[in-house]
Amino acid sequence: MAADGARLVVGVSGSLASLAALRVAAHVARESGRTLVAVLAWEPPEGEALYVRSPDSAWAAHCEHEARARLDRAFDEAFGGTPPGVTVRRRVIRGRPDQVLCAWVADPGDLLILGTRTRTRTRTRTRTGPRRAAVRRRVLAQARCPVLTVPAPALPRRERRALRRATAGDFEMLA
Structure with missing residues (x-):
């Protein structure tokens, strides 16, 4: 059994790596009897600094709604809903992912x-790739608890x- 008051927190972004981490977290929660806290941190797409210059509460509400939908989709993709035999709490929090998770x-x-991307030999990087790696590095440096990293399926x-x-034409729907 888990230590009294100890939490099992999983960072969720919707990536393949975070879905793998979510599956592992559900298994650990089931085995240890801990409550699984799934956390999705979000920021306005333009960033907090630009948002502060021109705040729009409707836009922020829309972004938060999209983040909640992304967290729900992650559970649907990983388990087809809430995993059986596990108490789950879903949290959508505005802030930088590393700061939110460490808090x-x-x-x-x-x-x-946390989910981690597997290394490939390709030299191209996605726009979000380096940021996710930076989040992982900052969390590993700042976290005051054990961190389990789960690789994305290769x-x-x-x-x-x-x-x-593949080209864009390969993904067009046939009419």
Whole structure:
């Protein structure tokens, strides 16, 4: 059983890595009897600094609604809903992901689970790739509890090649 008051927190973004982390977190929660706290941190797309210059409460409400929908989609994609046999709390919090996650796991008895991208030999990086790596590095440096990192499932080499050669026309719907 878990230490009294210890939390099991998983960072969720909707990526393949975070879905893998969510599955592992549900398994650990089921085995340990802990409550699973799924946290999705969000910021306005233009960033907080630009938002402060021109605040729009309707836009912020829309962004928060989209973040909640992304968290719900993550549970649907990972389990088809809420995982059985686990008490789950879903939290959507406005703020930088590393700061939000470190604030939620302030006790040394807590456990934080994060998804990580697997390294590939391709030289191109997605727009979000370096940011996620930076979030992971900052969390590992700041967290005051154990952090379990879960790698994203790797695509077979054949599928990676096919995706690199894909064009926009390959994804068009046939009428």
